[in-house]
Amino acid sequence: EVQLVESGGGLVQPGGSLRLSCAASGFTFSTYWMTWVRQSPGKGLEWVANIKPDGHGKYYVDSLKGRFTISRDNAKNSLYLEINSLRAEDTAIYYCARATVATAGTDWGQGTLVTVSS
Amino acid sequence: QSALTQPASVSGSPGQSITISCTGTSSDVGGYNYVSWCQQHPGKAPRLVVYDVTNRPSGVSNRFSGSKSGNTASLTISGLQAEDEADYYCISYTSSSTYVFGTGTKVTVL
Numbered sequence: 001e002v003q004l005v006e007s008g009g010g011l012v013q014p015g016g017s018l019r020l021s022c023a024a025s026g027f028t029f030s031t032y033w034m035t036w037v038r039q040s041p042g043k044g045l046e047w048v049a050n051i052k053p054d055g056h057g058k059y060y061v062d063s064l065k066g067r068f069t070i071s072r073d074n075a076k077n078s079l080y081l082e083i084n085s086l087r088a089e090d091t092a093i094y095y096c097a098r099a100t101v102a103t104a105g106t107d108w109g110q111g112t113l114v115t116v117s118s
Numbered sequence: 119q120s121a122l123t124q125p126a127s128v129s130g131s132p133g134q135s136i137t138i139s140c141t142g143t144s145s146d147v148g149g150y151n152y153v154s155w156c157q158q159h160p161g162k163a164p165r166l167v168v169y170d171v172t173n174r175p176s177g178v179s180n181r182f183s184g185s186k187s188g189n190t191a192s193l194t195i196s197g198l199q200a201e202d203e204a205d206y207y208c209i210s211y212t213s214s215s216t217y218v219f220g221t222g223t224k225v226t227v228l
Contacts (some may be wrong), residue, residue, distance in 0.1 A: 035217075037164075037219075041208065044121070044205075044219060044220075044221055044222040045156075045158075045207050045209075045220060045222070046217045047209070047216065047217040047218060047219055049215070050121060059215050059216050060215075060216070060226075061119065061177065061216060062119060062214075083161075095164070097164075101155045102150075102152040102169070102170055102211060103152070103166070103169045103170070103209075104153075104209045104211075104217040105156065105164065105166060105209070106155065106166050106175065107166070107167070108163040108164050108165065108166075109163065110163050111163060
């Protein structure tokens with residue numbers, strides 16, 4: 001059974017940084033694309049970034065380029081999202097998802113909540 | 119990249135069929151057969167119900183079906199059931215090698 005467990009969310013001050021993690025199990029992590037998607041309170045889903053199986057190809061939504069960095073450690077079956085210069089509008093649930101080259105998310109974690117507030 | 123356009127809400131009675139549209143451009147929906155749909159119940163994670171325009175993942179009811187014509191994709195739910203009441207989002211691959219979600223549709227079972 002595919003399992004994705006996000007962690008690392010919490011309350012952060014504006015301007016701060018955060019590193020989200022996603023622990024994967026139940027599949028061969030190193031052979032799958034992985035994705036981050038976020039959802040602001042009461043709003044729709046927003047695709048953030050994805051990363052190739054070998055970690056060498058990374059793609060980001062234009063509006064977030066420069067502040068967000070996706071990475072992975074295939075030896076640890078883990079996906080990461082580093083967010084810098086946090087703003088109030090980054091407040092959201094962040095989901096990790098297993099993906100394919102054609103599908104943004106085939107299996108999803110339960111999400112981790114990031115709240116940016118002073 | 120602008121969000122794909124979906125109706126804000128669609129409703130139907132139990133047993134009826136409903137269709138949700140998802141309109142994009144030739145740079146996303148119209149350019150690739152890489153449109154998927156996910157279902158999200160309140161407070162829950164999204165769940166994939168259709169991928170590659172018409173395919174259903176294992177375990178998803180055959181009451182869910184997808185199609186595409188030009189720059190518009192559609193999700194049809196037939197034999198509507200109370201458990202289908204949820205938010206639905208389309209997602210498309212884009213010419214920038216990224217993805218874009220639709221604005222989301224709230225399905226209400228009357």
